[in-house]
Amino acid sequence: MIDRPRVAIVLRGWLEENLNLLHSLAKFKRFNANWHVFVDDLARGAEDPDWLLDQGWDGIICKENSDELFRKARERGIACVDLSDSGVLRADCPKFRPNNVAAGHLGAEHFVEKGFRHFAFCGFKGDLWSEERRDGFVEGLALAGKKCTTFETVYPGVSQPAWEFAEEDEMARWLKTLPKPVAVFACNDLRAVHVVNACQQADFRVPEEVAILGVNNDSARCELSAPSVSSIPVDVSEYARAAGATLEALMKGAEPKDFKELTLIDPLEVVTRRSTSIMAVEDQAVAQALNLIRERACKGITVEEVAKAVHISRSLLEKRFRQYVGRSPQVEIRQAQVIQIKQMLVETEYSLAHIAEMAGFEHPEYMSVVFKRLTHTTPSAYRRKSKELASVGL
Template identity: 45%
Template structure:
């Protein structure tokens, strides 16, 4: 008989969907299981519901003391994927939050920013760990950072969000510019972007912003697009299934608190810049990032910033090491790369969305700048996801 596995995941969360893919991938490579998806997380608070069926194992993203206690009474192996303090005796798999903070800080430092800040939750362990990783990386680089931490209420309301944005406006308003801020997650990073908009700041020219978790629904819907540290939720799910397999076979897990390394920084427009004090270059970069994928020319950029071609060329090469035309192409290719990774759009559609009249020319430009044809790039990055 196939083991009957309970999965406690609220599937409206993108991270949960990726974890489930990792679990299924492990199952297909190893032992056949049957699954029940508790996508209302009833098991976390209803012991009677949990006792109503015979289970051989459980994996939960929404683990509570009640769930742990009932599983222990039933002698039901349980693996916990919640990013909270571990329950004694229950194997936990969670992101390496210190590494997430490190990656965010390193990305901002690489962009040349020296005025740095971190915005997070003072009462959440995972957020404090991300803060510590951020501060450690900043300190190792010989820099310092400003902190703004608030209490997470557990229930988000419009009134609470309004209060946070007011606090952020006051905090950001005191920062020398250009500045860069990492938020503990993407939701908080969106608050930073809203506060920047209220202050009339250009993002990323005057304020760069990066979040964490790479929640596509938030990152791509924001304006500008939000850079974020991507967690490896797929690997978390895979290792949770591996751990549960060991428990059901009466083997002791290698670790009762595994930390999963983040994947990388997914750079979008909110940090797609080097820290530059030159207003002409900053204005030109802002215009290029907003309009490159509409097929703009350098002449259009010149009309926007009221500079001659020779002056703009000289300034771009001094600050960026490339020409305005090369910057336009770089922004277009970055968008092409994103669309190849995140969508199944045909190349004709991608060409329309990135300012290329002909697919053939898109392919030439993409291969010249990346070394790969678009099709080969898509196959490689999507197979690795």
């Protein structure tokens, strides 16, 4: 019988980011390792290390900040990889963390490119990862000659309804003091949803008056929000590859000193949803037109109908769009349709004929022509490529 290393993975399995990490580790293992794996998806081993360690392991990957588990594991000669997002560095335990400063920079770039002049950060006071994302956002804005205001309170460790409602009440009062339109960067998706709810309470339109961007891309939380929340994903595929390769090498006899004490994993590009799907423009007619196009592009709205709805002539609408947006209303309509087509190609198994109908095209052939003109690939090729990338964890 082949001797397989015994590996324990300790994390809170109900978090989407951690589930994605498990999927990516499974893909790494399938092609690169022959482990016998136990998943402690309640993270019990972080609270009670002896319960876990008494079973005997060759390696541990832990996403919890448990000094005792790492210490006792190393005392027993178990190879360890630390994925907890804390600032603690542990002897003989190579550590991987998100590059939170880079996430902040990415948030700043996203909003600056959209033309915003006013910026704010909403986070958790005293949490290193939140403060790093804040500092990256502030630094990124400073490089563009911009400043921002902040709203930070202490996270109690567990989200409870009474606490969330009280936070949203306080945020609503804070939002009323900010100039509009304003771009708000939240430390994570939970905080971004708080801001969305606070906007609804204060009667501010999202994203027209308050655009909101989160971090982690917890897709279920982001999509449950109304409007849906844009977010910066953590690169869980790179986490899994780096952590898996490091643990495999350690279990084969490599020394911890052969690896960097800390490796920062850069974030992926922004996943744009409704909460930031806007250009910050001061022309009210153009702003209203953009909002109308986003809402009705896939329902067959025409440029003439948009102009009529915002009470200006088509020629004036065309002129103002080119001035403030840099493209025509017709191209904006097509861009909005293509965004929806991409989402349906990736997230559903709908036929091209059904997707064309849902995107506002009478004929799937014409949809394919428009899609290829704007993306330089066909819908079928785009779907196939997306599935190939997903199959290898990208």
